[in-house]
Each structure stands twice: as C-alpha cells, then as structure tokens.
Amino acid sequence: MADLTTDFVGIRSPNPFWLASAPPTDKEYNVRRAFEAGWGGVVWKTLGAEGPPVVNVNGPRYGAIYGPDRRLMGLNNIELITDRPLETNLEEMARVKADYPDRALIASIMVPCEEAAWKAILPRVAETGADGIELNFGCPHGMAERGMGSAVGQVPEYIEMVTRWCKTYYDRPVIVKLTPNITDIRMPARAALNGGADAVSLINTINSITSVDLDRMAPEPTIDGKGTHGGYCGPAVRPIAMNMVAEIARDPETRDLPISGIGGITTWRDAAEFIALGCGNVQVCTAAMTYGFRVVEEMTAGLSAWMDEKGYASVAEVSGRAVPNVTDWQYLNLNYVTKARIDQDLCIKCGRCYAACEDTSHQAIAMEPGRTFEVIDAECVACNLCVDVCPVEDCITMTRLEPGETDPRTGRVVPAEPGNWTQHPNNPAATAAE
Amino acid sequence: MTDPLTPGLAAGRLSPEEIEGNFADLHAPLGPRDAAVAADRCYFCYDAPCIAACPTEIDIPLFIRQIAGGRPEEAAKTIFDQNILGGMCARVCPTEDLCEGSCVRETSEGKPVEIGLLQRYATDSLMRRQGHPYNRADETGKTVAVVGAGPAGMACAHRLAMRGHRVTLYDAATKPGGLNEFGIAAYKSTGDFAQTEADWIMQIGGISFEGGKALGRELSLEELAESFDAVFVGVGLAGVNALAAEGAEKDGVTDAVRYIAELRQSTDLASLPVGRNIVVIGGGMTAIDAAVQTKLLGAENVTIAYRRGRDRMGASVYEQDLAASKGVRIICNVQPVEIHGNGAAAEIELEYTADTGDGLRGTGERLRLPADQIFKAIGQTMTLDSGLELEGGRISVDAKYRTSMEKVWAGGDCVAPGDDLTVWGAAQGRDAAEDMHAALMGVPEASTRAVIAEAARGIDAPPHGHAPHPDMPG
Numbered sequence: 079m080a081d082l083t084t085d086f087v088g089i090r091s092p093n094p095f096w097l098a099s100a101p102p103t104d105k106e107y108n109v110r111r112a113f114e115a116g117w118g119g120v121v122w123k124t125l126g127a128e129g130p131p132v133v134n135v136n137g138p139r140y141g142a143i144y145g146p147d148r149r150l151m152g153l154n155n156i157e158l159i160t161d162r163p164l165e166t167n168l169e170e171m172a173r174v175k176a177d178y179p180d181r182a183l184i185a186s187i188m189v190p191c192e193e194a195a196w197k198a199i200l201p202r203v204a205e206t207g208a209d210g211i212e213l214n215f216g217c218p219h220g221m222a223e224r225g226m227g228s229a230v231g232q233v234p235e236y237i238e239m240v241t242r243w244c245k246t247y248y249d250r251p252v253i254v255k256l257t258p259n260i261t262d263i264r265m266p267a268r269a270a271l272n273g274g275a276d277a278v279s280l281i282n283t284i285n286s287i288t289s290v291d292l293d294r295m296a297p298e299p300t301i302d303g304k305g306t307h308g309g310y311c312g313p314a315v316r317p318i319a320m321n322m323v324a325e326i327a328r329d330p331e332t333r334d335l336p337i338s339g340i341g342g343i344t345t346w347r348d349a350a351e352f353i354a355l356g357c358g359n360v361q362v363c364t365a366a367m368t369y370g371f372r373v374v375e376e377m378t379a380g381l382s383a384w385m386d387e388k389g390y391a392s393v394a395e396v397s398g399r400a401v402p403n404v405t406d407w408q409y410l411n412l413n414y415v416t417k418a419r420i421d422q423d424l425c426i427k428c429g430r431c432y433a434a435c436e437d438t439s440h441q442a443i444a445m446e447p448g449r450t451f452e453v454i455d456a457e458c459v460a461c462n463l464c465v466d467v468c469p470v471e472d473c474i475t476m477t478r479l480e481p482g483e484t485d486p487r488t489g490r491v492v493p494a495e496p497g498n499w500t501q502h503p504n505n506p507a508a509t510a511a512e
Numbered sequence: 513m514t515d516p517l518t519p520g521l522a523a524g525r526l527s528p529e530e531i532e533g534n535f536a537d538l539h540a541p542l543g544p545r546d547a548a549v550a551a552d553r554c555y556f557c558y559d560a561p562c563i564a565a566c567p568t569e570i571d572i573p574l575f576i577r578q579i580a581g582g583r584p585e586e587a588a589k590t591i592f593d594q595n596i597l598g599g600m601c602a603r604v605c606p607t608e609d610l611c612e613g614s615c616v617r618e619t620s621e622g623k624p625v626e627i628g629l630l631q632r633y634a635t636d637s638l639m640r641r642q643g644h645p646y647n648r649a650d651e652t653g654k655t656v657a658v659v660g661a662g663p664a665g666m667a668c669a670h671r672l673a674m675r676g677h678r679v680t681l682y683d684a685a686t687k688p689g690g691l692n693e694f695g696i697a698a699y700k701s702t703g704d705f706a707q708t709e710a711d712w713i714m715q716i717g718g719i720s721f722e723g724g725k726a727l728g729r730e731l732s733l734e735e736l737a738e739s740f741d742a743v744f745v746g747v748g749l750a751g752v753n754a755l756a757a758e759g760a761e762k763d764g765v766t767d768a769v770r771y772i773a774e775l776r777q778s779t780d781l782a783s784l785p786v787g788r789n790i791v792v793i794g795g796g797m798t799a800i801d802a803a804v805q806t807k808l809l810g811a812e813n814v815t816i817a818y819r820r821g822r823d824r825m826g827a828s829v830y831e832q833d834l835a836a837s838k839g840v841r842i843i844c845n846v847q848p849v850e851i852h853g854n855g856a857a858a859e860i861e862l863e864y865t866a867d868t869g870d871g872l873r874g875t876g877e878r879l880r881l882p883a884d885q886i887f888k889a890i891g892q893t894m895t896l897d898s899g900l901e902l903e904g905g906r907i908s909v910d911a912k913y914r915t916s917m918e919k920v921w922a923g924g925d926c927v928a929p930g931d932d933l934t935v936w937g938a939a940q941g942r943d944a945a946e947d948m949h950a951a952l953m954g955v956p957e958a959s960t961r962a963v964i965a966e967a968a969r970g971i972d973a974p975p976h977g978h979a980p981h982p983d984m985p986g
Contacts, residue, residue, distance in 0.1 A: 146552040148545075426620040429558025433965070445966075449561065469555050470620065 080385030082378060084118070084393050086358045087251040087276040087336050089209045091118035091182040093378050094349065094393050098340050098361035099124050099186035099212060099255075102371075104160055106170035110177070115371035116378060119182025121279075121361060124159035124214045125167055127189040127199060132158045132221075138299035141288035143314060150368050152314035154288040156299065156306055158220045159188050164202070172206040183207075184253065188214040188226050191236055193243050200248040210251035213240060215266070216282020218259050219308050228282070231257035234269035241273025251276040253338060256322075258315075259285050263322040267332045278326065279338035279361060281319040283309025312364035316342035320355055324404045327356025333401075344373070346380025353393060354400035411496040415485050416460040416476040418442070418453045424473040425451060431464035431474060439463050456486040516810055520856065520884050521764065521785040525810025528782045534808035535781060538699045538834075539629060547633045550626045551580040557616055559964045562627060565614035567931075567939040568595035569962035572611055576630055588638030589645060591631055594960070596670045597663050597938040599639055599709050600692050602632035603700050605935050606797075608830040639708070644715035649676035651718075654952045657682065657740040659727050662690020663934040664924025665746035666713050667941030668948075672744075673718035675949040680740070681719050684726035688714075690748055691925075692934060694773040697801040698781075699808070733898050737919045742948045745900070745907065745915070745922040746941055749892035749932075755793060757860075759851030768792065768802035768889035775805055787885025790814045791860050793848055794889030796826030802887045803840045814840045815881055819847040819865055819872060848886075849878065857886050894926055903928035912957075913944035921948055 082093040096119035097103050097112055104123035112120055126132055134157055143152035160167055175183045185208045189195040203211060215231030222229040230236045237254060244252045254270035256263065258281040270278050285307045287297045297305030319341020326332045339357030343349050344365040352360050365373050381393075390396050420431070420443075427449040435443040442457035443464060453464075465474045479485055481494035500509050514524045526534070542550060554576040562572045570591050578587035591598035607613070607628040615624035638645060654677045658669045661683035669679045687693060692706040714721065725731050727747060736743045752767040754760070764787065778784050786809040792799045795818035807814045816835065818825055822844045825832065832842060846862040853859060860883040863874040894906050901908045901916035906928035913921045923940030925932050943960055950957035 147549050426616040427557075427561070428555045428616045429560075430555060433558040445558075 080382045080390055081392050082118075082382055082385075084359050086182075086338065087210070087253070089119070089182045089184070089251055090180070091359070092180060093118035093374075094353065094359035094381075095119075095374050095377050096121060096182060096184070096338070096359060096361045097366060098363040099184075099214065100363040100367070101157065102363065102366050105162065105167075106174055109170075109174050109183075112366075112371050113174075113178045113181050116374045117181070117371065118359070119184065119209075121184040121186050121212050122167065122171055122208075124186040124188045124217070125164055125199065125203070126159050127195050128164050128202075131161045131163055134158055134161050135301050137301035141298040141308065143288055143312075150364070151312060152286075152288065152310055153312040153364050153367065154286050154299075154308040154310045155283070156219050156308040159214070159217070164199075168202055168206050171203075171208055175207040175209075182209050184210050184212050186212045186214050186255070188217070188221060191225055191230055191240060196240065196243045197247050200244065204248060204250065208250070210253060210276070211244065211248060212253040212255050212279060213244060214255055214282070215240075216255045216257040216280075217309060218257060218283060218285040219306060228257035228259050228285075231255075231266055231282070232260055234265045237266050237269040238273035241270055241275045245274035253277045253279050255282055255340075256280040257282045258318060258322055263325050264329045264332065267326040267329070267335065271332055271335050275335070277336035277338060277358070278332075279340055280322055280326070281315065281341045283311045284315055284318065286310035311342065312368075313342040313344055313348075316348060320352060323352060323357060324355045324401065327398060327401045328404050343377075346377045346384065349377055349381055350384060350396065351400075353396050354398070355404070356398040356401050358397055359393070408499040411498055412502060413481075413493045413495065413497045415479045415492050417455050417458050417479065418460065418462075418464050419475050419477045420451055420453060420464075421473050421475070422450065424470050426470055426473075427451070428469060430467045430469065434463050434467045458487065516812060517788065519788050521787050523785045524782045525786060525788075526782070528780075531781045531809065535698050535702070535805075537702050538697075541636060542626070542629050542633045547579055547584070547630060550630055551576045553617065554580070554625045555616060559966055561614040561616065562611040562625075563962045563964075565610045566594075567610070567933070567935045568598075568601075568942070569939075569960070570594045570598065570611075570631075571962055572627055572631075575634055576625065576627070579630055579634055584634045584637040585641065587630075587634035591635055592638070592645060594962070595935070595938045595942070596667055596713055597692075597709065597934060598631060599635040599712075600663070600696075600701065600706065601935045601938065602628050602635055603705065604692075604696050605933065606828045606830065609828050610935070639712055644712065646670075646674055646716055648673055648716060648718050651678070652676040652953065654678065654741040655680070655739075656742045656744065656948065656952075657736045658744045658746060659683075659731065659736070660690060660746035660748065660924065660926070661685075661688035661710070661721065661723075662746060662748055662924060663692060663937030664941035664944075665690065665744065666710065667938040668744045668746060668921075668923065668945045669719050669941075670713050670716055671942050671945035672948060673716045675945070675953075677718070677741075677949070677952065679719045681721045682725045682727075682731060683721070683723050684729070684747075686723035688721055688723070690746075690937075694776055695769060695798075695801075696776070696934075697772070697805055698776055699805075727896055727898060733900070733917065733920060737917065741919070741952055743920045744941070744944055744948065745898070745920060745926060746924040746937065747894075747896055747926045749894050749925050751893040751895040752888060753890045753893060755848060755888050755890065757848035757850055759853070759857070762851050762853050762857045763855060764853070764857035764884050765851060765886045765888070768794065768798050768887040769892065771887060772798070772801055772805065775809075781809060784809060786811050787883075788812045789882040790885045790887070791881055791883040792816045792887040792889055794818065794887075794891070795820065795824065795844075796889060796891070797828075797831060798892075799887070799889035800827045800831045800835050800840075802889055804835050804838050806885070806887075807838045807840055811885070813882070816840060816842045817846050817848065817860075817862055817881075818842065818844050820867060821845060846879070847872070847874065849874075851883070851886060852880075853884075857883055859883055860886055892925075896926065912947040913940060914947070 084094045099121040103120045139157045141154040145151040185203045217227035221227040254275040289298045337357045339352030340361040349360045468474045514522045516525045556573045575587040575590040611627045612624035618624035658665045688710040689706040790811045792803045850861045864877045907922045921944040923944045924937040
C-alpha cells in the first residue's frame, strides 16, 4: 500500500486531503466529524479580528450551475468569514487539535491590512496549538469591499508586506492563499515568496454571477431583489486552478515554493492531477459540501490504489511529475503530425463529429451512405474537436504519422527530428532554420 | 366480486380497484425532472436516424432540445407542425420499431432516449393549456368531405382546415377517433385521451363533424364528389377474417376488435364479462391487445396461438414481452382445428404446423386447451365497395394519395398496402391534405419533409440511413 502520509512544509497529515477553509470547517462539531470521516487536515473557517463578528446575509448565500441530472458543476457563495466570536473559534480549535494530534489543523486568518491587527491575533492563534496559518487573501466578495481578502491578494506589495508581518510575529508555517482574480498568478506568488511565505495555496474563488432570474431581472442568489458577485468554485473551476498551479510550479522564481492545490477537486484523480502539477497536498470544499464528508474515502482509496499500480511509494514522489511537461506554446513540436481515426466498430453513427467538423472546423470528415463517417486526411488538421464531441470514449483517436510518411494535407514528409516555432521559417524571430 | 375461478364468461373477476390499477397508464408520464434527465441523454445527432424512422418525420432532436431548454410547449409545436396526432402517437406508436429503435443509444447501449415519453411530456403540456395552437388561413371558399374520423381523416381535416378550407368530417360511429377511440388498448390511452385529442384538433375551426354516416350506407362517393370540391377517404377495415375451424360459430367465439371496442367504450370495466380460459388466435397487435386486456380483467389463463414462428409475428418484440410480463402465454406454430363445447366453447383443439417452404402444413400433432372465450385476431379486411380501384384488397393510390376517381384522395388503413399504425395515418392524411390544397388552389405543394442539415450543402436527399418505408407509396 502506498503511503499517503504527507509532510507539507513540516505539517504532517495522514493523507494529502485537507478540507479548505469554508463552511464545512466553521466549528468544532463539523471538524471532529470530518476527522472521524478520515480527512487528513482542515483549514479552519477564516477568523477575523477580535470584537463583534461579521454578519452574513439572511437570504440565500449560494448559487449553482448544473450539469446533466442536476449534477452540481459550479457553486457560488456570498458568505463572509466566520460569524462566530473569535474566542469561541480559538477554544474549539485548541480542543480539537489536542484530541487529533495526528491531523493537520490550520487557522485561516483575515484581519485588516494593519500590522497591529496581525500582531494582535497571531499569538492568540499560536496558543491553540494550530499547525500553521493560512492568510486569506482570496475571498472576492464582501470582505474585499472592506479592504481585505482579494483586495489584498490583488496587490503583490500588500501580500509581501502582510506575509512578512506574519513571519515576524508567528513561528509556525505561513501559507498564503491566492486569489485567481488577477491577470498573472505568478506575481502574487512571487510576492508571497519574497515576504517569506512557507507555501501558497490556490485558488480561492473566482468572481462570478452564476445566473440571472429573468422574472425578477436580478442575479442569483437574490436578496430582496438584488444580488452581488460571489466566489465561484466546484468542478467547473478546476481547469483554471490547475493552470495557475502549473504556472507557479514552473516559474523559475517560485518553482521551489510548496503549493497546496485547491479548485474543484472531487475525486482521487482530480487530486492526483493537481499533485502531478506540483502540489504537495490538496484542499477540498465543494465536493464535501455536495456529497458530505465521506467523499474522502473514495479519494484516499483511489489515490492509494493508483499509486500502487504505478509504483509510487509516496505522495512526494508524484508531486511535480508533470511540471517538466508544461511548456510554452512556442516549444511544442510542430513536426508531430496526427490524424483523427474513427473506429467503425465503436462508432454509433450519431454524426456529431461530422456536424462539428463540417460546420465549425475543417470539413475533414465525410459522411458516407449508411451514416458511415470517414476522416479525410487531406483536410484533417488534427484539431481534436471530433474526439471531444464524440459521445463514445476511444471511438475517435489521434494517430501519429510516422517520420517519413507524407502528410496528405500539406504534401510534406514528416521529419524525424522535432521542430518548433522558435526554429520555424515563418517566425521572423526564428533562431535556426527548420 | 365474482370468484375468479368461475368458468365461462363472467364479469367482475377482479375488484374494481384491481381493475382500475391494471388499466392505469402503461408508462407513467414524465414529470419535469424526469423529462430533463431523459432529454439530456439525446445526442442531437446530425440528420438524426430517429427523424428518418418517424413516418411523420418529426424533428425529434430539436423538440428534445426544446424540452431540455425548459420550453416543453415549443417542443410540442415542433411535434404538432409535423403530426397533429403527436399526443396519441406518443402513447401508441411502436417506438421500439420506429424512432427509439433507430436511436443511436439503442444501438450502442440498448437504452434509447425515451422519445415516446418525452413526446408525451411535450404534447401534454401544450394540450393542457387552453386554446388551440394553430390559426386557420383565410377562408378559401372550398369545401372538402373527409370520410372516416380516424387518424388519417383527422390529420387530413386539420391540415385542410388550417389551409382555409371548410371540412365536413364524416364517420360511421357517433364520435370521432376511429381506432384511437375504439381500437387502441385502454392502458395506452387513459383518461379518455382519444376524445380529448379529437376535440382539441377540432378547435382549429372550419371542421364540422357528422357522426353515424358511413360510406355505402348514408353516403356515396359519387354524391360527395358532386357536392364537395374534393373528398378524402380515410375509412378503416371493417371486416374481420373468418376462422377456418370447426365449431367457429359457437358462443364465446368473438372478434377481438369488437371486444376491444366494447372494452374501450365501457364505463365500468368490472361489469364487462370475460372468460376464465382465453385463447387468442393471431399474432399481431390486436392479438396482444386482446390477450393483455382480458388478462388484466382477471382471466385466469390467456394464451395467444399463432400459426407461424415467433419471428413472423406482427406484434413487436416489445409487445410480446409486455404480454409475457402480464402472464400471457404465447404458443407459436399452431393453428386451430376445432372448437369443442356443447353450444358454448369449452375447449380448442390446435394442430402444430411446420413451414415447409411452400406453405404451412399441419404436422398431425394436436393439443387441446380449455377455452371458454376465443378471440379471432387474424386480420381485418376492407369491406367498402366504393367503385375505387383496389390493390391487394385496399384502395389503390398514387404517391400523392390520389385514387382512381377524380377529386378523391385516400389514406390510412384503407389504402394499399398499409402499415396500419396511427402514425402512418397521420402522415398520409397530412400529405394528402397538402396535395388537395395544392390542387384546389393551383399552388405548388408545400413540403412536409423534415428539414435536414444536408440540404444546406445542396444535398436534397433524405437523411443518410433513411430507408424509404417499403409500404409507403412513392
């Protein structure tokens, strides 16, 4: 059995699955049950400064996007940080950590961008025995209007400044949670690193309006006829999150910065993909909010079985394995020539590949009598759209032309050696002839 | 309640509650949530095979997409544009042989998109709404007689009325519907749907119904052709083939179609007499309908006896399975020889048959089954002597449903050779109406063919894979 134990910036947990800072981790009752269900760690729902806690709306807090059969694909929320008193949260955290010493317990914090505010709360958190802190620079709604959350995460200088304060007044690991509501994720990640962060976690939620009520003409969730943008999460955001993780993992400046991956992780495979792109562990929220805490059982069992199959002994061995293969477009091999191939035995003759190719791509599929669909190699640019729209897995595949073969589309012989845009004759800045 | 084991014909073999339960909807209608899930399974195939498989060429992927988009009433319009009897067809079409049978998901996983149920969901939602969705064109001043208010006649009358003609719709029965009203199994058309639908179709206006008038009785084709600008003949097959067995005249030997009509018109099924041991002779849909419904009324043993092999049965495999699931036994390769009994049928003697290649032969081996009620379901024939040219015992028509007589068109079960389905009647009545309209007004005929994407490439052909129906004229 593969060892799922992880050591993330010195924080040990029995598996790489942590519950992200969110409603599921708002109180002792939930967190104890999460640990009993098998979660490796939790990031406690974000704490605010001492004093009267924030208040939440009393109408709906969530909006959703659905896939087939009302499968929840994306969730949007306008909930703020914890609305319970700081003292209550701290007492509960201390009790839970004492009872579950082998699990990771991280305190998420969001206080005003003033040194005194951070200096005041950090010792209180340290007293709970929490394993580390996560700086919530991510929430894009509500708190951002008050100069916190993503309002900080969108300004690299602030990230660096606050991170430095935390490293000054707190002696355990500091994880900086990044907002995706920026143009280049590498900038905030570099700022966190420069401020001394032990790790970054990403992504927080994406600013969004999930739907519009066309009768009330108001965005959802609607509160008395009005709505506001909320934070979007769930399976729909996963591709965005993975790109941002990979960008940080392959950036020469931040490549050694540990990453806790977040964004729509629902199954073991999702987690494995994040880990392959450079994450040391992952955080989950929407899957638990949709299906309950027990989803972790599928995640741990699946990841462990897959690692056994592949011969990976530890999560650390998997971490970052795919990063060297994430590159810039200009380095992709233009001499790699493929053609779509339709397996006639698997084809169910729906014609979707044909409609897609004929109407929107390269007119490279012919419809023959009897609804037989054939690829026209002389037209096929190997775009993959037919593969993507085909309802039958593996019915259409991309087959590589061997070096020496002639591509019927271009009339050119496929070269044996790779060649990319940097060397291409059409590129005015080409470094070498093809 | 009668003891279910009472021999002979007896009413009330089951309690009224049991009978009511037995005759409830065969398939419960879909709710909005089931419909959304079912609709989502449609792949929106390119020039979809299901369209080609539908005699009325309904744009099935489009209407399913409209359901998925939360607009079932627009979906219904897509259906009714092609087939005004879309509501009944959703209930009675042998979809396993038509749209669903050609669904690519049937091919790939044996589970087609539930097109029939989705069509019912859409059509029900529009028909529940008050009012009729089509407007009549301006009055043309032309009058048309439509004889036979079954599927073909109603489809024809509706299309003609829509085009602005004034239609008189005749039927031998006192109410419209034809086989939808008198022939379809009760559990396929619950809640008096056939009448609801007929009334709804008439709401277009311009159609006056005259019941109790039959061709060859109160009406003559010559007179109709004289007094109307055009005539459409859409009559049914009134004759029932005779049983070639000794004792076929005994009490308890009945026409299946007559019994089914009686059952459909009954207001209290518990009062309808039914045998304890029933044998149905035949292998088509009528045989299945008679067998299943008598079983549901409480008959103890129901057997379908068919003279050829199972693969030759007219009833679809789905219908055969339905019968089996209700406890009906199907015996193939047997033919009736004699009906025994003292005045009333008590037993039937059957002989096994072998198909020798040059005809069916008795093998000499016989079996006897207790039988106090025996149904003949061995096909119907046209009894109408109209003077129209016939082909295979039915009215001969050309590709535009014109008969040998000027001004007279025909469609539905009475034309040669037919497939005897509601949906074929609906297609033929509609297409005949368009040709009548074109002829009456001297305008080009409007196409009723499905809009296919291939046409955009200048290929004016039916969808690939469309095999023109062998029985479809033209």
